[in-house]
Amino acid sequence: MPRIQLLNDQLISQIAAGEVVERPAAALKEILENSLDAGSNDIHISLMQGGIKQIRISDNGKGIPREELNLALTRHATSKISNLEELERVATLGFRGEALASIAAISRISLSSRFEGNSHAWKISSEGGYLGEIVPAALNMGTAIEVSDLFFNTPARRNFLKTENTEFGHCEEVISRIALSRPQISFTVQHNGRSLSRWSQGSSTQRFKDILGEEFLSESFEIDEVANGFRLWGIAAQPTFSRNSRDKQYVYVNGRFVRDKLISHAIKQAYQDVLHNDRFPAYAIFLELDPGLVDVNVHPSKTEVRFRDGQSIHRFIFHSLNKRLASPTGAINSVSVSKSESNPFKSAYPADANTLRDGTYQSQKNLALNSQSEEFYKTLFGNIHNSNVDSGIEKQNSDSENGIQNEVEDFPLGFALVQIHGVYILAQNKHGLVIVDMHAAHERIVYEKLKCNFDIDEGHQIQMQPLLIPVSFFADKMEVSTVVEESKSGYGNLSKLGFDIGILSPTNLVVRAVPAILKDADPVSLARNVLHDLKEFGSSRAFTERRNEMLATMACHAAVRANRILTLQEMNGLLRDMETTERSGQCNHGRPTWFQISMNDLDKMFMRGK
Amino acid sequence: MNIKINRETLLKPLSSVCGIIERRHTLPILSNLLLEAREEKLVLTATDLEMQISLSIFSNIGGELSTTISAKKLLDICRALQENTEINMTTSESRITVKAGKSKFNLQTLPAADYPVMSKVLTGSNTLIRISQRELKRLLRQVEFAMAQQDIRYYLNGLLFELTANRLNIVGTDGHRLSYTSTELNQNYDKQEVILPRKTIIELIKLLDDSDEQVLISLTNGQANFAFGAIELISKVIDGKFPDYSRVIPVGHQNSFSVNRITILLSMQRASILSNEKYRGIRMVLGNNSLKLISTNSEQEEAEEELEINYNKEPLDIGFNVTYMIDVLNNVGSDEVIFSFADANSSCLVTVPEDSNYKYVVMPMRI
Numbered sequence: 001m002p003r004i005q006l007l008n009d010q011l012i013s014q015i016a017a018g019e020v021v022e023r024p025a026a027a028l029k030e031i032l033e034n035s036l037d038a039g040s041n042d043i044h045i046s047l048m049q050g051g052i053k054q055i056r057i058s059d060n061g062k063g064i065p066r067e068e069l070n071l072a073l074t075r076h077a078t079s080k081i082s083n084l085e086e087l088e089r090v091a092t093l094g095f096r097g098e099a100l101a102s103i104a105a106i107s108r109i110s111l112s113s114r115f116e117g118n119s120h121a122w123k124i125s126s127e128g129g130y131l132g133e134i135v136p137a138a139l140n141m142g143t144a145i146e147v148s149d150l151f152f153n154t155p156a157r158r159n160f161l162k163t164e165n166t167e168f169g170h171c172e173e174v175i176s177r178i179a180l181s182r183p184q185i186s187f188t189v190q191h192n193g194r195s196l197s198r199w200s201q202g203s204s205t206q207r208f209k210d211i212l213g214e215e216f217l218s219e220s221f222e223i224d225e226v227a228n229g230f231r232l233w234g235i236a237a238q239p240t241f242s243r244n245s246r247d248k249q250y251v252y253v254n255g256r257f258v259r260d261k262l263i264s265h266a267i268k269q270a271y272q273d274v275l276h277n278d279r280f281p282a283y284a285i286f287l288e289l290d291p292g293l294v295d296v297n298v299h300p301s302k303t304e305v306r307f308r309d310g311q312s313i314h315r316f317i318f319h320s321l322n323k324r325l326a327s328p329t330g331a332i333n334s335v336s337v338s339k340s341e342s343n344p345f346k347s348a349y350p351a352d353a354n355t356l357r358d359g360t361y362q363s364q365k366n367l368a369l370n371s372q373s374e375e376f377y378k379t380l381f382g383n384i385h386n387s388n389v390d391s392g393i394e395k396q397n398s399d400s401e402n403g404i405q406n407e408v409e410d411f412p413l414g415f416a417l418v419q420i421h422g423v424y425i426l427a428q429n430k431h432g433l434v435i436v437d438m439h440a441a442h443e444r445i446v447y448e449k450l451k452c453n454f455d456i457d458e459g460h461q462i463q464m465q466p467l468l469i470p471v472s473f474f475a476d477k478m479e480v481s482t483v484v485e486e487s488k489s490g491y492g493n494l495s496k497l498g499f500d501i502g503i504l505s506p507t508n509l510v511v512r513a514v515p516a517i518l519k520d521a522d523p524v525s526l527a528r529n530v531l532h533d534l535k536e537f538g539s540s541r542a543f544t545e546r547r548n549e550m551l552a553t554m555a556c557h558a559a560v561r562a563n564r565i566l567t568l569q570e571m572n573g574l575l576r577d578m579e580t581t582e583r584s585g586q587c588n589h590g591r592p593t594w595f596q597i598s599m600n601d602l603d604k605m606f607m608r609g610k
Numbered sequence: 611m612n613i614k615i616n617r618e619t620l621l622k623p624l625s626s627v628c629g630i631i632e633r634r635h636t637l638p639i640l641s642n643l644l645l646e647a648r649e650e651k652l653v654l655t656a657t658d659l660e661m662q663i664s665l666s667i668f669s670n671i672g673g674e675l676s677t678t679i680s681a682k683k684l685l686d687i688c689r690a691l692q693e694n695t696e697i698n699m700t701t702s703e704s705r706i707t708v709k710a711g712k713s714k715f716n717l718q719t720l721p722a723a724d725y726p727v728m729s730k731v732l733t734g735s736n737t738l739i740r741i742s743q744r745e746l747k748r749l750l751r752q753v754e755f756a757m758a759q760q761d762i763r764y765y766l767n768g769l770l771f772e773l774t775a776n777r778l779n780i781v782g783t784d785g786h787r788l789s790y791t792s793t794e795l796n797q798n799y800d801k802q803e804v805i806l807p808r809k810t811i812i813e814l815i816k817l818l819d820d821s822d823e824q825v826l827i828s829l830t831n832g833q834a835n836f837a838f839g840a841i842e843l844i845s846k847v848i849d850g851k852f853p854d855y856s857r858v859i860p861v862g863h864q865n866s867f868s869v870n871r872i873t874i875l876l877s878m879q880r881a882s883i884l885s886n887e888k889y890r891g892i893r894m895v896l897g898n899n900s901l902k903l904i905s906t907n908s909e910q911e912e913a914e915e916e917l918e919i920n921y922n923k924e925p926l927d928i929g930f931n932v933t934y935m936i937d938v939l940n941n942v943g944s945d946e947v948i949f950s951f952a953d954a955n956s957s958c959l960v961t962v963p964e965d966s967n968y969k970y971v972v973m974p975m976r977i
Contacts (some may be wrong), residue, residue: 264952463976466955468957
């Protein structure tokens with residue numbers, strides 16, 4: 001029978017290393033974060049054999065004094081926090097005082113650093129955690145760390161390493177994540193002696209472009225929302241740029257890359273109405289909030305966080321994104337949906353911040369519009385607009401001295417010219433040609449109208465259909481406890497959602513009423529969804545989602561079908577509706593409803609002006 | 611093998627049995643009909659594996675036959691032929707030739723031995739019930755519309771047949787409303803319950819006529835058998851526990867009024883035009899000797915119908931799914947109907963004066 005005994009320090013570090021450093025990329029992340037915390041603005045990364053052989057990072061941060069070099073490689077030693085209060089409000093990326101010691105325990109490491117103001121640098125080496133002597137070294141400024149032969153003394157872990165390419169891929173991902181969040185720092189990356197990339201200091205837009213690609217950038221919109229001490233900024237791709245996997249989803253909380261269920265759920269919900277189920281949105285977004293409101297000390301690798309007030313963060317993120325996604329075509333003005341990969345008319349938008357923000361072109365003032373249709377249009381729709389609440393249009397109409405041209409510019413989708421094969425509408429606006437998929441566009445318009453009607457109809461209370469024969473079902477502890485909590489607060493949430501759920505026994509719940517509109521749905525699965533959402537996110541959109549599914553089907557049947565011949569008036573009516581309808585850029589299934597081909601694109605196709 | 615038969619003799623029975631054959635099948639033989647002729651009798655059998663209808667035709671057919679043939683094609687051919695044509699069928703190998711006058715059709719067959727015939731279960735207890743065709747049809751009509759359709763509570767997708775003492779109770783519900791009827795039998799039974807599938811009920815209603823001829827119902831283990839006229843219908847029963855309906859039927863509702871069925875039905879239909887197309891909600895507002903039906907839709911349009919009734923109890927404002935009300939008014943088939951209420955949150959009971967056994971319960975809607 002083995003005796004209980006204290007482990008030696010060496011072994012403790014190796015065990016701890018198992019949690020933090022599972023592959024070279026993890027070591028790389030820890031060291032890079034140290035460089036960031038040291039305030040560097042130029043970081044060189046050099047990897048050998050995917051980081052398995054060697055990781056070398058040098059920065060120009062403030063460095064480590066000679067007398068602290070020892071401690072830097074020792075477990076539970078850090079300069080970043082000193083008491084509990086600071087832990088609770090930690091603003092640096094690291095704070096556990098474990099990373100370097102863990103890496104040191106399983107590799108050959110050499111750490112040279114020149115502290116600010118020192119005349120030369122000092123260097124300390126360690127092999128498997130056994131520290132060597134501190135010797136003078138040559139270094140311009142900052143700190144240089146060389147980690148070689150990772151896992152040389154833990155063969156078990158070494159056997160789990162993948163191929164050099166795979167490991168390098170992971171390292172690249174780590175570098176991208178960090179570089180995305182720090183545009184003010186320049187990065188140089190080398191692999192096996194070859195220079196791979198160099199990202200210079202610049203704006204965040206520039207950095208997005210460097211890392212995510214120009215295409216991503218031109219297909220995205222910028223977000224910057226501030227409320228209740230939260231700030232959400234970054235870029236998110238248009239629904240048409242959706243992906244079939246979860247890559248290209250970057251979420252940062254106070255500059256730290258995280259994978260958080262709450263945040264991704266909020267984003268997913270915001271995209272719900274415009275994205276097909278098995279597509280995933282792409283985004284790089286940054287959430288900034290008081291460090292005291294978020295707990296990062298959840299897991300040693302620190303990709304998980306806990307929020308003090310998850311509910312309001314969920315709401316904030318959902319609303320910020322939803323607002324942008326929902327803005328009607330008219331409001332985004334000429335943000336073109338036209339640049340998806342398959343589009344042969346890919347335009348060369350300069351993807352810098354300015355074009356992204358207002359997106360206006362030099363307009364072709366002298367673009368002649370068919371004056372007849374213009375007049376006609378005025379007689380048709382002039383009255384409508386005068387009675388319209390949309391003040392923007394009203395103002396333009398009263399300000400008729402500016403003439404027709406001005407009015408044209410007020411209609412981002414322009415005027416219909418013709419219908420092609422009973423499917424597409426061609427229209428002309430101030431930028432050039434607009435192609436509209438008439439069924440997709442109409443479907444969205446009908447859908448949004450239905451949603452709007454039902455929202456008004458429901459008012460404060462959803463119509464409820466009590467069941468003649470209540471349905472009881474076997475529930476787990478979480479579901480029962482959710483109902484118990486609800487019962488304490490007077491069933492406010494549940495009845496607001498149109499549900500009446502009661503407790504039969506500690507393991508059985510009963511559904512006594514469901515929302516009238518969903519009366520034919522399966523009450524049990526509906527109730528489970530609602531309870532799950534209430535528990536996880538404090539509110540439930542399960543009802544709205546199910547209802548919207550149904551309205552979407554209704555909209556699909558009510559929308560004009562292909563081969564329905566439309567007159568010009570009808571087409572123009574459709575375009576005007578699109579301009580004032582939310583999310584009219586995509587149909588209910590996330591397909592695009594319209595494309596813009598600018599005069600520039602057309603000119604290029606015909607090689608005019610060359 | 612060769613038989614002959616008059617078109618008129620064949621056509622009506624043929625269309626009766628073809629009703630249950632599903633159009634799309636993974637098993638080709640299920641789209642076929644089993645033809646068996648022996649001496650003076652031709653038996654047509656159709657099945658969908660859940661139920662089976664066999665129909666005997668007694669006619670001088672002059673031959674023997676045993677094969678299966680596409681039900682739809684045979685029916686289409688018979689329909690299209692001229693009246694009173696003599697039809698000749700000759701089988702050879704895997705083919706059948708149908709001749710009528712100058713028309714000739716050569717059709718594929720599948721072996722009769724492969725046809726999945728449901729046989730009567732003879733083991734276990736066997737309960738026999740006798741009831742006239744007219745009475746059974748009337749009972750089924752009264753409750754059939756309240757059955758659920760493709761509900762995941764599979765036991766609601768059918769009607770409950772409950773035997774207690776000398777009564778047969780038939781109940782249908784979809785979880786929102788319930789329809790109950792009952793009749794007296796000439797014999798006492800032990801308590802017994804079976805649930806018959808929706809499709810069986812619908813076919814039964816089609817096949818039953820208004821004669822006084824007896825239907826012999828026999829209930830055995832997992833099977834129900836209906837024999838009437840030349841027809842024998844075998845159906846599986848739904849294996850499940852029907853909800854305890856007796857708890858749902860309210861007693862002692864005080865606020866009641868009687869109204870002409872057609873009058874209120876027409877009012878309901880008019881008001882329903884402007885009810886929300888999804889909820890189908892309608893408000894019934896009861897005042898002194900007046901009933902108002904009020905509906906609004908999502909476009910904020912409104913309809914209001916007023917009826918004069920004999921009512922002097924508590925005033926009441928209660929919401930319902932109008933479809934549920936129209937359903938019962940369409941199906942009860944009496945001149946007057948009686949509505950009884952307790953309050954705006956309790957169920958409503960609909961009864962008819964001439965049949966005290968009939969009860970219809972519907973839950974209100976919170977509008």
